[in-house]
Amino acid sequence: MINIAICDDDKEIIDALKEAISLYSQEHSVEYDVHSFRCGEKLLETKINFDLIFLDIEMTGIDGLTTAQMFRQIDKKARIVYVTNHSECALKSYSVHPFDFVVKPFKSERIFSVLDELSHYLSENAEKEAVIQLKGEDGPLLLSLKSIYVFEYTGNRRITVYTKDDKFRIKGGLSDILHLSTQKALFLPIRAL
Known part of the structure; x- marks a missing residue:
């Protein structure tokens, strides 16, 4: 599931983005969980980790650039993805x-392009995902x-x-896991019964 946030004070823009995302989802068989926010303050209050955020630059209350700067701390x-009426705002946005x-x-095709790029980016990073080899009871x-x-x-x-x-049974003791953690910077919870 890919989590997407839309933060815009214009309901029509939120609806247009949702519609484009829904069309893309149907055509490409990709599941999106879309959350919408009418102001930056509400976006900043959420505890959800988003893969993509469509963020209006000019909003009432906290503007999009300030929202982005604060969101980056979290x-x-x-x-x-900044969404705005003024292309000259693009230069300011690069600091975030x-x-x-x-x-x-915008047309739906423009949003499709963004979602294509996101899919490519996520699949590329998934291939680079770190794995660990452990001594399973039935082999590696x-x-x-x-x-x-x-x-x-x-x-x-x-x-x-x-x-x-799932859960797996492996051979070894906690010292073996701790040894792996120092070699691979693996910091995961470990508990003993």
């Missing part, structure tokens, strides 16, 4: 590292570091590894 990974820039009014086990939640020592030199979707 989340440096979200890709920000935009992913793209969309000028209003490769797991994505991002998917591991906790290592639980269950006695007799056996550890249960809990991931997002």
Whole structure:
């Protein structure tokens, strides 16, 4: 699931972006969870990690550039696409590292282009995702570091590894996991029973 935020004080723009994202989702079989905010303050209050944010530069209350600067203190990974009526605002936006820039009014194809770029970017980074090799009970086990939640020592030199979707039994002790953590900068929760 790809999380997208739309932050704009114009409901018609929010609706147009949602419609374009929905069309793209249907055509490309990609699932998006879209959240909309009518002001920067509401976006900053959320606890959701977004993959992409469509952010209006000129809004009532906190403007988009200030919102982006404050958001970057919370989340440096979200890709920000500035949406504005004035193309001359593009230069100012580069201090907050935009992913793209969309000028209003826009056509759905322009949003499709942004979503194509996002898909390409996410798939490229997924290929670079770090994995760890562990001694599984039935042989070598490769797991994505991002998917591991906790290592639980269950006695007799056996550890249960809990991931997002499953759990695995591996051979070894907590000292083996701690040794891996110093080699690979792996800092994950470890608990003993």
